[in-house]
Amino acid sequence: MKTALAPRFYETKRFKEKAKGTAVTFLLLLGSIVVLAPLWWMISTSLKSPEEIAQYPPTLIPNDFHFSNYMEAWRTAPFTRWAFNTFFIAACGTLGSVLVNSLVAYSFAKIRFKGRNALFVLVLSTMLIPGFVTMVPQYILFSKLGWLNTYLPLIVPAFLGSAFFIFLLRQFMMTIPNELIEAAYLDGANHLQIWWHIMIPLTKPALITVAIFSFNGAWNDLLGPLLYINDENLYTLQIGLQTFKGTVQTQWHYLMAMSVTVLLPVVLLFFFFQRYFIEGSNISSGTKG
Amino acid sequence: MKQTEILPSETYIHEPEAASKKKKRLSRTARENIIGYLFVSPWLIGFAGLTLGPLIFSLYASFTDYNITSKMNFIGLDNFKRMFTLDDLFWTSLLNTLYYVVFSVPLTTAGAILLALLLNQKVKGMKFFRTIYYLPAVLSGVAVYFLWMQLLSPSTGLVNTVLGWAGIEGPAWLFDPEWTKPALLVMKMWSVGGGMLLYLASLQGVSNEMYEAAELDGASSMQRFFYITAPMISPIIFFDVITSTIGSFQIFQEAYVMTESGNGGPANSLLFYNLHMWNNAFEIFDMGYASAMAWLLFIIVMVLTVLNLKLGKRWVHYEGGDK
Numbered sequence: 001m002k003t004a005l006a007p008r009f010y011e012t013k014r015f016k017e018k019a020k021g022t023a024v025t026f027l028l029l030l031g032s033i034v035v036l037a038p039l040w041w042m043i044s045t046s047l048k049s050p051e052e053i054a055q056y057p058p059t060l061i062p063n064d065f066h067f068s069n070y071m072e073a074w075r076t077a078p079f080t081r082w083a084f085n086t087f088f089i090a091a092c093g094t095l096g097s098v099l100v101n102s103l104v105a106y107s108f109a110k111i112r113f114k115g116r117n118a119l120f121v122l123v124l125s126t127m128l129i130p131g132f133v134t135m136v137p138q139y140i141l142f143s144k145l146g147w148l149n150t151y152l153p154l155i156v157p158a159f160l161g162s163a164f165f166i167f168l169l170r171q172f173m174m175t176i177p178n179e180l181i182e183a184a185y186l187d188g189a190n191h192l193q194i195w196w197h198i199m200i201p202l203t204k205p206a207l208i209t210v211a212i213f214s215f216n217g218a219w220n221d222l223l224g225p226l227l228y229i230n231d232e233n234l235y236t237l238q239i240g241l242q243t244f245k246g247t248v249q250t251q252w253h254y255l256m257a258m259s260v261t262v263l264l265p266v267v268l269l270f271f272f273f274q275r276y277f278i279e280g281s282n283i284s285s286g287t288k289g
Numbered sequence: 290m291k292q293t294e295i296l297p298s299e300t301y302i303h304e305p306e307a308a309s310k311k312k313k314r315l316s317r318t319a320r321e322n323i324i325g326y327l328f329v330s331p332w333l334i335g336f337a338g339l340t341l342g343p344l345i346f347s348l349y350a351s352f353t354d355y356n357i358t359s360k361m362n363f364i365g366l367d368n369f370k371r372m373f374t375l376d377d378l379f380w381t382s383l384l385n386t387l388y389y390v391v392f393s394v395p396l397t398t399a400g401a402i403l404l405a406l407l408l409n410q411k412v413k414g415m416k417f418f419r420t421i422y423y424l425p426a427v428l429s430g431v432a433v434y435f436l437w438m439q440l441l442s443p444s445t446g447l448v449n450t451v452l453g454w455a456g457i458e459g460p461a462w463l464f465d466p467e468w469t470k471p472a473l474l475v476m477k478m479w480s481v482g483g484g485m486l487l488y489l490a491s492l493q494g495v496s497n498e499m500y501e502a503a504e505l506d507g508a509s510s511m512q513r514f515f516y517i518t519a520p521m522i523s524p525i526i527f528f529d530v531i532t533s534t535i536g537s538f539q540i541f542q543e544a545y546v547m548t549e550s551g552n553g554g555p556a557n558s559l560l561f562y563n564l565h566m567w568n569n570a571f572e573i574f575d576m577g578y579a580s581a582m583a584w585l586l587f588i589i590v591m592v593l594t595v596l597n598l599k600l601g602k603r604w605v606h607y608e609g610g611d612k
Contacts, residue, residue, distance in 0.1 A: 020410070021410070021412045024407060024410045025412045025413070028408070028418045031422065032422070038447070038479065042439070054445065055445070104332045107328035107329045111324055112325070113325025129344075129590075130538060130539050130586060132583060134340055134583075136566075136583055137342070138343050139570070157339060160338070160339065190324075221430075222430055222545075223541070223542065252439055255439075256435070259432035263428055267424070270427045277427065278486060
């Protein structure tokens with residue numbers, strides 16, 4: 001009689017939670033397959049022979065693994081040169097971005113100057129201006145300066161600050177106690193020294209986030225090189241890959257092999273510095289953890 | 290806007306007591322002013338040279354026939370007249386862009402929220418799942434567009450192969466004018482994990498006590514979502530909608546790479562606003578006309594942003610009650 005009053009197993013809270021957990025795991029696994037399948041497909045296609053790619057129905061796993069596709073595709077165009085160019089531009093841009101944005105952010109976070117808040121609102125509001133609106137005049141400006149076919153239009157803007165990074169770094173710097181800066185100030189340090197010796201070491205996680213985002217952005221940038229670079233020797237990987245499509249036409253094994261190669265550094269960067277990618281999003285959502 | 294959080298309340302460096310003499314205090318204030326502006330000066334130079342200057346220049350250029358080598362002849366409103374009355378492709382490009390914005394903003398927002406809700410559950414391997422779902426968001430550029438051209442290939446692509454297993458005959462995607470924009474939306478949804486992170490961070494900030502209290506009161510999970518979760522994450526939804534509207538309006542690279550030399554695809558179905566502007570500016574060097582298009586884009590986006598800000602006051606909930 002007593003047992004009849006007790007809730008049945010499938011009605012208990014524990015069972016409900018377990019069932020919910022299983023359902024969630026199942027959904028997430030299914031979703032993971034959907035998310036990863038394109039990447040699997042890219043790698044698989046890059047290893048197939050052209051005949052196998054054209055085959056219907058398509059094979060999920062290559063019959064033969066043609067690793068030589070990678071070397072052949074790499075040699076079809078000056079990819080070594082392009083990879084070096086891209087790395088150079090991304091490295092310069094990242095350096096500029098980290099230094100300048102942190103200097104500007106330091107000023108907004110810790111230096112008391114007139115009109116600071118109004119100016120900061122102005123910085124934030126520039127995030128709302130679509131980049132395409134200023135693209136044409138910027139192109140005219142850089143062409144009048146004689147910067148076409150140089151890396152200057154791709155690197156110099158990185159040294160002039162970016163609203164998003166300034167915002168991100170400032171939010172992080174606000175959490176650093178003022179007493180620390182004040183103490184250094186009383187010890188006779190100037191703001192430049194405080195920024196370099198105190199602020200930079202203390203904001204390292206946020207600076208790494210900015211560095212990764214900048215590098216990633218420069219690595220994947222197509223619009224800039226497309227606008228300013230005509231000389232094939234000065235191409236970056238993105239624009240090189242885009243013209244490579246015209247060279248090899250529909251030779252998908254080559255196209256996919258080079259796509260994998262171009263994405264590889266980004267994937268590695270992501271896996272090594274995952275927490276910094278996530279940190280960036282957390283800071284900008286205002287819930288810095 | 291949530292000014293209280295963006296602006297510092299009283300975070301200034303406090304004047305040391307020792308420096309209470311008027312002379313000394315003034316000198317420090319002056320020094321702070323100079324150093325402050327000096328440190329901010331890179332951004333100021335960038336703002337003047339790469340944003341404000343270009344905005345003013347293109348406003349003027351939009352009333353001229355400037356083509357980079359010519360003189361700037363003032364032609365009044367001719368560029369705008371041409372845009373509205375003579376250039377059919379302008380309307381095509383504007384409608385294509387609106388189509389994309391209208392679908393991509395709600396789809397990516399809803400997708401990101403759903404994903405964040407799933408990833409906020411307590412099950413094993415959550416860290417692994419979060420990594421997987423976020424991965425596509427860091428992959429971008431030409432390689433990803435090539436990948437999707439291959440995936441969406443009508444006969445041998447993965448997407449139609451999988452649809453075939455389910456007995457569905459997949460469309461020709463990038464070759465069928467009806468399906469080109471949905472194809473781009475499918476590609477966009479793949480990287481929805483980028484927006485997910487913002488929501489996830491925000492969900493983790495919602496206290497458990499509220500849910501527990503609601504559960505004791507007998508609230509269903511739907512009710513809990515709409516009365517607790519949705520208001521709590523509404524500031525992030527608001528931010529996401531504003532930025533993704535601006536972002537979607539600027540769709541360009543996908544269309545440029547995935548169509549033959551940026552020609553707009555089958556039946557101009559991928560001729561987006563910025564692609565049309567690009568072709569005018571850098572294919573035929575009609576900078577005056579392109580500037581006019583740029584300014585119209587600027588006005589459209591500004592109007593939408595202001596509208597969003599106004600509407601936001603009605604539904605965005607800020608903790609603490611101040612709007």
